[in-house]
Amino acid sequence: MRNLIFKYHFEERFSKRLLQKSIISQINIMAIERTLTILKPDCVRKELIGEVTQRIQQAGFSILAMKMTRLTADTAGGFYAVHKERPFYGELCEFMSSGACVPMILEKENAVADFRTLIGATNPEEADKGTIRADFAGSLGENIIHGSDSVENGKIEAAYFFAESDVVANIA
Numbered sequence: 001m002r003n004l005i006f007k008y009h010f011e012e013r014f015s016k017r018l019l020q021k022s023i024i025s026q027i028n029i030m031a032i033e034r035t036l037t038i039l040k041p042d043c044v045r046k047e048l049i050g051e052v053t054q055r056i057q058q059a060g061f062s063i064l065a066m067k068m069t070r071l072t073a074d075t076a077g078g079f080y081a082v083h084k085e086r087p088f089y090g091e092l093c094e095f096m097s098s099g100a101c102v103p104m105i106l107e108k109e110n111a112v113a114d115f116r117t118l119i120g121a122t123n124p125e126e127a128d129k130g131t132i133r134a135d136f137a138g139s140l141g142e143n144i145i146h147g148s149d150s151v152e153n154g155k156i157e158a159a160y161f162f163a164e165s166d167v168v169a170n171i172a
């Protein structure tokens with residue numbers, strides 16, 4: 001009998017610990033992240049700010065900071081400095097400074113990868129059906145929206161547009 005009680009307690013504690021472990025590992029996998037997006041000048045010109053923002057929110061992203069601004073060729077060049085040596089760099093800077101844009105800091109579990117999935121491939125012709133770029137972008141050069149490619153770059157990019165004091169705690 002004592003053995004049975006011991007076995008019961010041992011198994012109960014062991015399975016509880018397993019459950020805790022699996023919950024903790026799920027929490028680790030789905031870390032809360034931030035990403036930086038820009039609704040590019042073609043998005044603003046096509047009057048798609050509302051529709052694209054709605055898709056972002058409906059996909060579960062919280063907007064922590066948002067503004068409308070206009071980049072100069074120099075500030076656009078700084079933002080995309082990683083592409084400085086690429087043949088499309090001049091065209092990219094010209095386009096990104098051709099009109100107003102709307103940068104936002106977004107937050108969600110697994111935000112960086114999930115946002116890249118939501119916007120689709122760089123070239124809208126290769127973007128999956130139902131993604132923002134597939135549905136709204138006109139070309140590779142004018143593809144509606146930017147998304148950070150890593151958490152680290154997201155932080156650098158967020159600081160490019162926003163001060164810490166611009167980031168509001170989302171109470172939704």
Ligand code: RTP
Pocket residue numbers: 083088092121122140141142143145146147148149
């Ligand atoms: P983004 O940074 O804007 O989110 O775009 P992305 O990660 O999907 O693509 P990336 O390689 O970072 O390129 C930045 C932007 O440059 C333009 N591009 N043009 N002509 C070309 O071959 C070419 N390749 C890229 C695109 O507008 C792209 O969004």
Ligand code: MG
Pocket residue numbers: 147149
């Ligand atoms: Mg990129």
